[in-house]
Structures are given as C-alpha cells and as structure tokens.
Amino acid sequence: MAYWPSVVTATPAHSGIGASLSYRSALWLAPGTLVRVPLGAREVLGVVWDCPAQPPEGLSEAQTRPVASVLDLPALNASWRQLVAFAGRYYQRGAGEVALAALPPQLRELDTTQLARRLKRQAKAANAPPSGDPAPCAAPEGPALSTEQAQVLAALQSAAAPALLFGATGSGKTEVYLRATRQVLDQPGTGGLPTQALVMVPEINLTPQLEARFRERFEPQFGAGAVVCLHSGMTPAQRLASWLAAHTGQARIVLGTRMAVFASLPGLRLIVVDEEHDPSYKSQDGARYSARDLAVYRAKVETDALAALPNAAAAPRCQVLLGSATPSLESWHAADQGRYLRLDMPGRMGGGSLPRLRLVDMNHQPKGAVLAPPLVAAMEERIARGEQCLVLLNRRGYAPVLACHACGWKSGCPHCSAYRVFHKLDRTLRCHHCGFTERVPRACPDCGNLDIAPVGRGTEQVEEQLAGLLADARRPDGSPARVARMDADSTRLKGSLEVQLAALHSGEVDVLVGTQMIAKGHDFRRITLVASVNADSALFASDHRAPERLFALLMQAAGRAGRDAGQSAASEMWVQTWYPQHPLFARLKLYDFPGFAAEQLAEREAATMPPFGFQALLRADARTQAAAQAFLNAAAEQGIGLPGHEDITLYPAVPLTIQRVANVERAQLLVESHSRAALQRFLAAWQPVLLACRALPEARGLVRFAVDVDPLLV
Ligand code: ADP
Numbered sequence: 282m283a284y285w286p287s288v289v290t291a292t293p294a295h296s297g298i299g300a301s302l303s304y305r306s307a308l309w310l311a312p313g314t315l316v317r318v319p320l321g322a323r324e325v326l327g328v329v330w331d332c333p334a335q336p337p338e339g340l341s342e343a344q345t346r347p348v349a350s351v352l353d354l355p356a357l358n359a360s361w362r363q364l365v366a367f368a369g370r371y372y373q374r375g376a377g378e379v380a381l382a383a384l385p386p387q388l389r390e391l392d393t394t395q396l397a398r399r400l401k402r403q404a405k406a407a408n409a410p411p412s413g414d415p416a417p418c419a420a421p422e423g424p425a426l427s428t429e430q431a432q433v434l435a436a437l438q439s440a441a442a443p444a445l446l447f448g449a450t451g452s453g454k455t456e457v458y459l460r461a462t463r464q465v466l467d468q469p470g471t472g473g474l475p476t477q478a479l480v481m482v483p484e485i486n487l488t489p490q491l492e493a494r495f496r497e498r499f500e501p502q503f504g505a506g507a508v509v510c511l512h513s514g515m516t517p518a519q520r521l522a523s524w525l526a527a528h529t530g531q532a533r534i535v536l537g538t539r540m541a542v543f544a545s546l547p548g549l550r551l552i553v554v555d556e557e558h559d560p561s562y563k564s565q566d567g568a569r570y571s572a573r574d575l576a577v578y579r580a581k582v583e584t585d586a587l588a589a590l591p592n593a594a595a596a597p598r599c600q601v602l603l604g605s606a607t608p609s610l611e612s613w614h615a616a617d618q619g620r621y622l623r624l625d626m627p628g629r630m631g632g633g634s635l636p637r638l639r640l641v642d643m644n645h646q647p648k649g650a651v652l653a654p655p656l657v658a659a660m661e662e663r664i665a666r667g668e669q670c671l672v673l674l675n676r677r678g679y680a681p682v683l684a685c686h687a688c689g690w691k692s693g694c695p696h697c698s699a700y701r702v703f704h705k706l707d708r709t710l711r712c713h714h715c716g717f718t719e720r721v722p723r724a725c726p727d728c729g730n731l732d733i734a735p736v737g738r739g740t741e742q743v744e745e746q747l748a749g750l751l752a753d754a755r756r757p758d759g760s761p762a763r764v765a766r767m768d769a770d771s772t773r774l775k776g777s778l779e780v781q782l783a784a785l786h787s788g789e790v791d792v793l794v795g796t797q798m799i800a801k802g803h804d805f806r807r808i809t810l811v812a813s814v815n816a817d818s819a820l821f822a823s824d825h826r827a828p829e830r831l832f833a834l835l836m837q838a839a840g841r842a843g844r845d846a847g848q849s850a851a852s853e854m855w856v857q858t859w860y861p862q863h864p865l866f867a868r869l870k871l872y873d874f875p876g877f878a879a880e881q882l883a884e885r886e887a888a889t890m891p892p893f894g895f896q897a898l899l900r901a902d903a904r905t906q907a908a909a910q911a912f913l914n915a916a917a918e919q920g921i922g923l924p925g926h927e928d929i930t931l932y933p934a935v936p937l938t939i940q941r942v943a944n945v946e947r948a949q950l951l952v953e954s955h956s957r958a959a960l961q962r963f964l965a966a967w968q969p970v971l972l973a974c975r976a977l978p979e980a981r982g983l984v985r986f987a988v989d990v991d992p993l994l995v
Pocket residue numbers: 424425426427430448449450451452453454455456630804
C-alpha cells in the first residue's frame with residue numbers, strides 16, 4: 282500500500298509552482314502533518330494538505346519522490362488549514378507561502394531528533410509544579426467590575442456575532458479582556474484539549490503592562506507556562522517555544538502581534554483584537570493580510586468546527602472581540618449594519634473626564650511660529666506646578682498637500698474627492714486615484730498669492746524649537762525643565778524604551794516630545810497637557826483614511842491626559858491648526874466619535890470608498906518608472922474581459938508618493954469594485970496574467986510586483 286500526500290511548501294505564488302506538490306509515502310499521513318520533503322536539491326519543511334491512496338493523474342510512482350521525514354508533532358487542525366487556505370486565496374498568494382510563513386522559522390532547521398529533545402524539555406518544564414506551591418491556587422479575582430464592564434461581559438456571553446467593544450480610553454477594556462478570557466478558560470475543552478484564548482495587540486513593546494497583567498491573573502491558576510507571547514521581537518528559539526506550547530495546548534493564552542493570528546491554537550475559544558483600528562494589523566509585505574479581518578474569519582471557522590462536533594448540543598463558540606476607543610470605519614459600519622454587536626463603555630474608570638480641547642488658530646500667531654506662544658506659556662505653567670506635558674508630532678509618512686494660506690486653496694483634484702500630492706522631485710501635483718497630473722503652479726490659482734506651500738512641517742524643526750522656547754521654564758524646585766524625545770530612532774536600542782518610560786513615570790522628564798508612539802497605551806499619571814502641533818497635513822492628505830487616523834490619534838493622545846480623576850478637570854488638549862473650522866475639530870471638541878464616524882461614512886458612501894466599495898492595488902517595483910508603469914498598464918489591458926472585469930474599474934498606473942526607494946522606482950495601479958466577490962473573481966483570474974506580463978519586452982527592468990487586497994494606503 283502506498284499514499285501520495287500533496288504537500289504545500291514555501292514556494293511563493295510568483296514562482297509559478299502550483300499550489301501543492303505530490304510525494305510518496307508508505308504510511309497514511311493525516312492532513313496537517315508537518316513533513317520534510319525534497320524540493321530540487323534541497324530538503325524543505327512542508328504541510329500535508331491531503332493524502333490520497335491514488336497517485337495524482339499523469340504521475341507514476343517512479344516520478345514521485347518519497348517524503349523525507351515526518352515531524353513528531355500533532356497535525357495542524359482543519360480550522361488552521363482553512364484559515365491559511367483562505368488567507369492565501371483572498372490575499373492572492375500561495376497557501377504554502379502563507380502556511381510556511383505562519384510557522385516559526387526554527388521549525389525549518391531542526392531535524393526530528395532535535396525537535397523531540399525540544400518537546401521533551403518543554404513538557405518537563407510545563408509539568409514542574411509552580412515554585413514553592415505544588416497545587417494550583419485559586420484564581421485572583423481582579424477588581425469588582427463596573428456596571429458597564431459587567432453589562433458588556435454579560436452581553437458578550439450570549440453574543441452570536443463578532444463583538445465590537447467601543448470603550449473610551451481608560452474605560453477598563455483590558456479588564457473586560459481579562460474576564461472574557463477567564464470565562465473561556467474555565468470552560469471544559471473538547472477532544473481532550475484545554476480551551477485557549479488569543480489576545481492581539483498592535484505593538485507588544487508599547488504595552489509591556491499588558492503581559493504582566495495577564496500573567497498575574499492567570500499563572501497562579503494555570504501554571505507558569507499558561508501565557509506565552511508571539512511577536513517578531515523574540516528570538517527564533519523563543520518563538521518556537523511559544524508556538525509549540527500553543528500548538529500542544531500547554532499554553533492557554535497567546536499574547537501577540539498580527540502574526541499571532543496564525544498561531545496554532547487547537548482549543549481556541551476567544552480572539553481579542555485590542556486597538557482594532559490600528560494600521561499595524563495590516564501586513565505590508567509577503568501576503569498583505571489584515572490580522573483583524575482574519576481574526577473575524579478565524580472565529581467563524583472555529584465556531585463552525587465546534588458546531589460540527591458530535592454531541593455538541595450546546596455547541597461552544599469561538600468569540601471574537603474587537604476593542605477600540607475609535608474603531609475602524611469598516612468595523613463601525615459592520616456594527617451599524619448589525620453584522621457586529623456593538624458594546625459601549627463610554628465612561629472613564631474613576632470618573633475622570635477627557636481633557637478640554639483648545640484649538641490654536643495658527644493664522645493668528647506670529648509668522649513662522651512653530652509653537653504658538655500661548656501654548657508655550659501654558660506648558661511653562663504646567664512645568665512650574667510639577668506636572669508633565671506630552672507634545673505629539675505629526676506621524677511620519679504623510680505626503681504633504683500644497684495649500685495657500687491666504688485664501689485656503691488646496692491642491693485638490695478636479696476629477697476626484699481627493700487632494701493631489703506634491704511630488705518634489707519633478708515639481709508636479711498628482712492625483713493618486715485618477716492619475717491627473719499638473720506642474721506645480723507658480724502662484725495660487727485662486728488668488729494669485731505666490732506663497733503656496735506644503736502643509737505640515739518637519740519633525741526635527743519642531744523639536745529644536747521646543748527646546749529653545751522652554752529654555753527659561755523652571756520646575757517647582759527651580760531647576761530647568763527637561764525635554765525628552767521618544768520615537769522610533771530614540772527607542773531603537775533594546776531596553777531604551779523602558780528606560781525612557783521609567784524616566785517619565787519617575788518625573789525626571791517634564792516634556793515628552795514624540796511621534797504617535799507616545800500616544801499609545803501608556804498609563805501616565807501626571808500628564809495634564811497634551812499638545813498636537815502639526816497635524817494639518819492629515820486633514821488634506823490624498824489618502825482617504827487620513828482623517829480617520831488623525832481623529833483616532835488625537836483621541837488616543839487626549840486619553841493620555843488626566844488619568845488621575847483629581848487632575849482631569851484641569852487637563853487640556855491643545856491642537857495647533859491653520860484650519861480650526863475643519864469639521865473634524867468640531868467633533869473632536871466633543872470627543873464625538875459616533876458623529877465623526879457617521880460623517881466620514883457618508884462621504885465614503887458618496888464616493889463608493891471602503892467600506893462601501895472594495896479596492897486592491899497592483900504594485901510594481903522596477904529599475905525605471907517607465908518599466909514599472911508599462912508592466913502595470915499592460916496588466917490592466919490584458920485584464921479586460923477576464924471574469925469579474927465588468928464590475929471593476931482599473932485606473933491608470935501612477936508613481937508612489939515616495940517614488941524611488943533604494944534606487945528602485947515604484948508605481949501602483951488601483952483596482953476598484955462595488956462588489957467584493959467580483960473583485961476577488963477578477964484578481965484570481967488576473968494572477969496568471971500578471972505572471973505572463975513579467976515577460977513582456979516593455980516590462981524589462983521589472984524587479985517585482987505584488988497585489989495588496991484591501992490596502993490601507995492608496
Ligand atoms: P482602557 O484599556 O480601556 O484604556 P484600562 O483597562 O487601562 O482602560 O483601565 C484603566 C484603569 O482602570 C486601569 O488602571 C485599570 O487598572 C483600572 N480598572 C479597570 N477596571 C477596573 C475596575 N473594575 N475597578 C477598578 N479599577 C479598574
């Protein structure tokens with residue numbers, strides 16, 4: 282008797298190799314079994330997808346090579362395989378590429394004996410009694426729940442749809458995650474496997490307190506190995522250990538970043554996506570998946586699998602809980618439609634209120650002032666009282682728009698509801714939606730003013746000026762104020778983030794200046810003033826998600842101030858802007874996210890933008906801009922007539938805002954449809970066309986291409 286397992290390996294869709302390869306095996310191998318198979322001259326890790334007793338058509342026994350070895354691990358279950366297969370299909374990559382990228386890299390290197398040793402060591406550690414305490418003790422209860430928290434948890438227990446927890450910053454969402462986790466961990470498992478929970482956060486380094494809270498809450502009851510982390514900052518050995526613990530059911534809780542959505546969790550009953558609106562849930566390379574969207578899909582697959590179990594009369598569910606103070610418009614819209622269940626927690630824990638918003642009209646400030654004098658004075662006052670300030674700089678990566686400060690003209694596109702982007706290199710204004718391009722006008726087309734300028738300023742400039750302006754500020758003890766900067770550069774070294782946070786907590790630092798990094802998650806106690814000094818470019822960015830992100834960022838930043846109820850009444854959020862009349866600020870003043878979301882959704886609906894329309898980008902990198910665009914335009918031309926084509930719009934190729942990176946020219950082409958299904962149909966049919974287009978003479982110099990489904994930045 283022989284079998285012909287089909288095995289997926291890490292061959293990208295681009296290589297043109299089909300979805301799976303056939304091998305030979307004397308034994309039947311369960312789907313999901315991890316194997317090592319020969320591929321060319323190498324031996325690679327693979328996952329068995331299917332194991333028929335007949336050779337595939339057209340292949341004889343002599344033509345197939347035998348499986349080299351079988352890893353002694355439980356098979357990856359059907360739900361996991363379904364998740365991976367879906368992600369591969371939906372994001373236009375190979376299932377094998379997604380599957381292998383989802384496995385810990387070290388699994389590829391260890392041979393069967395090394396792996397066996399690793400597993401044995403891990404099992405031993407897990408069975409060791411917690412130090413000094415042989416019996417697991419009762420679970421710490423945590424604080425008494427607020428009424429809002431109790432209501433949310435009750436609703437969650439009977440929820441049959443994905444839940445969207447709309448909770449203000451400081452409303453106690455983390456406590457809800459902890460209690461929801463407890464609820465599922467206390468349930469009996471099925472098939473001899475304990476129940477498990479997956480908790481995802483945008484960036485684990487920014488929330489060191491979260492891991493501590495989960496360990497504190499669950500380790501006394503479930504043992505030292507109950508909580509594991511999964512993120513890219515871990516060593517390969519750590520990642521493998523966490524992955525194995527989750528896969529074998531030793532770990533009950535996985536805390537991780539977007540990659541954790543692919544963790545093997547055979548007892549999965551709950552997926553939490555904290556700060557679900559955060560862009561870092563969208564992968565920007567390889568399979569450009571959205572971990573939030575896959576979490577929703579995965580919960581459904583797991584629930585269906587549980588419902589299909591024999592004698593699962595009161596079948597348990599796998600619940601997905603998306604949490605945010607400023608949900609993504611996609612999730613908000615889903616809740617509007619009743620597809621998600623919205624759970625509200627508007628109150629801040631301890632009754633503190635959000636800071637009072639103060640808009641500074643930069644039109645009335647001294648010419649050239651980067652920081653308005655009243656803001657500097659307010660900061661000096663806070664410093665003198667021993668309070669702390671947070672100064673938020675514009676997030677990186679916004680392409681500036683050109684604007685006339687005299688009449689308010691902005692470089693809009695006559696054909697789209699979008700602003701054209703200022704391309705410095707060739708001094709043009711380009712629309713990234715329709716491609717409409719003009720040279721930068723010499724003067725304002727509306728009023729003739731010669732002083733038209735990109736909106737927004739460089740971050741270094743602001744930092745420099747701030748240190749100078751606060752040179753005379755004094756702390757209560759008469760010593761000079763201390764200004765510190767925190768951003769990706771200042772925290773690059775391992776441990777430096779912790780040191781900087783400690784300096785702020787201990788009161789060594791009076792003013793913290795930084796990018797959006799400082800707005801996230803930290804529980805600062807003595808901050809009473811938060812200032813956003815150059816956020817304007819986001820108001821008019823060509824990217825239609827920019828206002829949504831700005832609102833989220835400012836709400837989050839506001840949440841950093843006045844976390845002590847005693848101080849919250851006097852705390853303030855300052856926003857410098859040239860456009861105080863912008864409707865976004867009217868909503869922000871009231872911290873009215875629902876109102877803001879309703880306005881944004883109405884605009885999106887009118888323009889058939891997501892979530893009312895669906896998008897994909899075809900991106901090309903090439904030696905020349907011409908080659909990149911030629912490839913894209915040829916691909917578009919050959920897409921005519923493909924299935925789904927009648928329901929989609931293909932736009933002309935345009936250069937990326939940052940057109941040239943590392944000597945590679947980048948261009949993209951937008952694909953839009955009113956129907957997700959039609960877009961998917963078209964993309965699937967387009968894939969082989971794209972592969973063929975690489976060989977076209979006009980595409981010479983093409984380096985690579987990629988499809989980005991549901992792109993965040995268009
Ligand atoms: P969020 O994640 O919604 O911003 P947190 O979970 O950080 O809010 O909660 C804010 C603060 O309130 C934290 O210091 C937390 O320990 C505290 N907290 C949360 N729930 C309760 C509760 N039920 N009783 C007392 N304090 C609580």
